[in-house]
Amino acid sequence: MLPPEPGRVPRTEEELLTRVRMLAGYTIGQLAERLGRKVPSETRRAKGFFGQLLEPVLGATASTRSTPDFERLGIEMKTVPMSRVGVPLESTYVCTVGGAGLDTRDDLDWVTSRVRHKLTRVLWVPIQGDPAIPLSDRRIGAAVLWTPDETEEQQLRRDFDELMDYVRLGRWQELTGHLGTVLQVRPKGDSGGAQAWGVDEEGRRAKIPARGFYLRPAFTGAAIRNALNRNTVRPP
DNA sequence: GATTGATCATAC
DNA sequence: GTATGATCAATC
Numbered sequence: 001m002l003p004p005e006p007g008r009v010p011r012t013e014e015e016l017l018t019r020v021r022m023l024a025g026y027t028i029g030q031l032a033e034r035l036g037r038k039v040p041s042e043t044r045r046a047k048g049f050f051g052q053l054l055e056p057v058l059g060a061t062a063s064t065r066s067t068p069d070f071e072r073l074g075i076e077m078k079t080v081p082m083s084r085v086g087v088p089l090e091s092t093y094v095c096t097v098g099g100a101g102l103d104t105r106d107d108l109d110w111v112t113s114r115v116r117h118k119l120t121r122v123l124w125v126p127i128q129g130d131p132a133i134p135l136s137d138r139r140i141g142a143a144v145l146w147t148p149d150e151t152e153e154q155q156l157r158r159d160f161d162e163l164m165d166y167v168r169l170g171r172w173q174e175l176t177g178h179l180g181t182v183l184q185v186r187p188k189g190d191s192g193g194a195q196a197w198g199v200d201e202e203g204r205r206a207k208i209p210a211r212g213f214y215l216r217p218a219f220t221g222a223a224i225r226n227a228l229n230r231n232t233v234r235p236p
Numbered sequence: 237g238a239t240t241g242a243t244c245a246t247a248c
Numbered sequence: 249g250t251a252t253g254a255t256c257a258a259t260c
Contacts, residue, residue, distance in 0.1 A: 040245085047244050048253030055253085066251065081255075090255060091239090129255090177240040187241055189250080196250080210250085217238090243256065248249105
């Protein structure tokens with residue numbers, strides 16, 4: 001039985017969920033074959049491959065724009081590499097720090113930030129991430145749709161506000177991956193080379209090393225578990 | 237073994 | 249070069 005072919009843009013959440021659930025159990029190899037794409041030979045060269053493979057099948061309005069994957073539904077899709085025991089093996093990239101957003105100052109406030117907008121509604125798609133399993137044999141898991149609850153949003157906001165203080169003050173040197181309990185800032189893009197717009201310590205526009213917001217694995221794991229629990233109807 | 241900083245592919 | 253999609257690998 002072959003996995004579904006590339007689909008049209010889903011019109012409703014239900015349509016998207018139905019489609020993504022059809023993928024559960026299939027391997028990356030099966031999906032790649034269906035799409036006529038070759039699975040990279042080395043895992044080192046497969047970064048981002050899973051996400052890019054799933055997008056056309058689910059009807060994501062892909063491309064490189066900074067809009068949600070499912071624009072009209074306001075849903076962002078993230079594949080998550082899971083260990084044998086079902087915990088995320090990697091952090092999850094959210095969006096860049098600084099850049100054009102600082103021009104409008106929208107990014108400085110949590111409520112209008114790209115981080116919050118990106119995480120308002122996320123479709124988590126777990127995929128086997130055990131390095132012992134060849135890329136082609138890794139299986140797609142059961143996806144869940146998640147919206148941060150009050151507790152989760154507070155956690156994110158606290159970290160965001162703390163991290164953005166460094167951005168506001170131009171203290172890029174001190175803005176390392178050590179900061180933040182659930183949300184952190186790390187380098188993004190080619191090391192050394194990649195740059196983005198920010199402000200320096202005098203508040204002037206300046207080029208700074210490109211960085212991105214990332215969710216820590218423990219938070220992503222909890223989010224997926226919580227989404228599962230919330231979406232499960234239990235008997236009274 | 238977990239984590240931070242470095243790195244890889246692709247589209248435009 | 250900048251955005252998307254992420255994971256690798258040196259270090260703690």
